[in-house]
Amino acid sequence: GKTNLPEVAISGSVDKVEIWHFDSIKREVEPQQDWTRKLFKEKPELLQLTLQNLLFHQQLFKDDMDVFKQRLNQTEGSHILQRIGGCEWDNESGEVKGFIQFGYDGEDFISLDLQTGTWIAPKTQAVVIKHLWDADKEKIKHIQHMLMSVCPKSLQDYIPYWRSFLQRTERPSVSFLQKTPSSPVCCHATGFYPDRADLFWRKDGEEIHEGVEKGQILPNHDGTFQMSSELNVSLIKHEDWRRYDCVFQLSGLTEDIVSMLDKTQIQTNWVPPSEFPVGPVVGGAAGVVLLLVISGVLCCCWRNRNDGLEKEESSKKGSKTSQEEFSLNS
Template identity: 80%
Template sequence: MQKPKTFNAIVTATPGKKNFPEFVVTASMDEVEFGYFDSIKREVEPKQDWTRKLYKEKPEVLKLDLQRCLHNQNIFKADMDDFKQRLNKTEGSHILQTITGCEWDDESNEVKGFQQFGFDGEDFISLDMQTETWIAPKTQAVVIKHLWDAAKGRTKYIKDIHTLECPKMLQEYMPYGRSFLQRTELPSVSFLQKTPSSPVCCHATGFYPDRADLFWRKDGEEIHEGVEKGQILPNHDGTFQMSSELNVSLIKHEDWRRYDCVFQLSGLTEDIVSMLDKTQIQTNWVSPSEFPVGPVVGGAAGVVLLLVISGVLYCCWRNRNDFQPVDEETSSEGSKTSQEEISLAENS
């Protein structure tokens, strides 16, 4: 059975932020970003070659996508005003986000729509498409729930967009994106370790699709004790990465070769198996005894030590909240730092 096709858009409104667009949309299909819009440029920017081809051959689709973005910008502005007034937060800068879209099974034709809002970085309110009512997980969201439940025409319109219009969009995009979205890319697999006493991390990156598994074996049998598996995370190029740590502190050196890391990718019959070998482990750790000493090279040693500390490998990433505050300064710096750490882990 094929995996249902998915379309989702992440919409962010941050009015009052200096040098930052008040309204941003990132659109993805099957978890691959294909389009972008913001209130400064006010144009839809294709992010994939197949999207550019679609817009070139069907300019009416580009025009319609632009109209959707401009229309949603106005709706989002009204929603932000509702949130600030009803929550008595008219002062200061606030952030409103939504994750919206649908899942469409082209075999059964079953459609599942979804829309979830976040306010100031926290999950806030979501729509139950079956009952056409709003769910408020937080007490302060109840006032918005009552307001939106009373607007039944608006709720019905939102449901129709997600269950009727959204699948049509997927059907429009799929012929162009199929070859890209149904491709298979194998990962590069490497062993990483912070210090000789740290767990060994098996890191696979650059694979597609995201239907994959990564696990440790001993003597050919999968093991779970002493293993901590990370989540599958997206890379900037549309591929994915994941990692799994093995606690090697109690493993004798002569037994290391009894362990291996196995990567499995949906659709492939052969696994990628990497035997645990100390000589293949990449690390930024340097023994203190290896640092040069003396007044002439002391400064250089200090620089090396600083690089070692700053280059500690963050191998297994933890779960993140669906909604996170957006800040033009911290966001750009955080993204830059994360990319540098990943690059260092892959290239060290």
């Protein structure tokens, strides 16, 4: 039901951080990082070249969608074609690895073996596309050139601007969160960089593990990271709370960030049943909760989808990765 959904959307990223975005409605390159804005300002010819390439890929991607629908005998209905492609460049050895694969309606569909120059079809429906694309030797050579030559050259152009972004150290904000008075207390750190960090609970200055559940380090949209660790406080006496603290350690920081467990510092949305609003307000609150839950599911699905694609290409220490993600709705 969304009326302004772009037919084609393309994003570029370096080391999993989005650096620019493009869609078929605005038809312009939108830098997503300060260093990207600086790069395009100092090198307007690079911005123009990027835009020309994206406009070319926009049309190419629409052509690919037509091929998919025609070969799969799909004349009606909505379908989604996704492409993820890029390169890894090791700045020590100079080794370059390229990768490209397509997803169709949410499933892995076809990928290119750059060494043999042949397409791999994991699904039987993709075999007809494989035969068609295997015969197009010029297209395969073009893709190989883009991923093995043009892509690493772009990475090398980015490095002087990207280096200061990579070498920075950003302190997080640390807060205590709790759903209900009987729920575990979550120590949440967000906005830190790099991702070489640790978050743990202590009692009387000694690290504890019993009653503690530590979460994974997750990326934020701005290139920073977040993580959390929960402490089960149901069996802790009120007078003993101040014996506990949450410790955050970050590579590049000489001092730990220590937060003492204090009930007055805990943030919560919990409201006692006696204070619940009645009538339409309750319905409105329920609507907000439902919206938040749906958003969370969508984010998890997208993250899992991307993780599955990225796991196919392991990077060596010291390597940089550039990739572009394409999605088309037709």
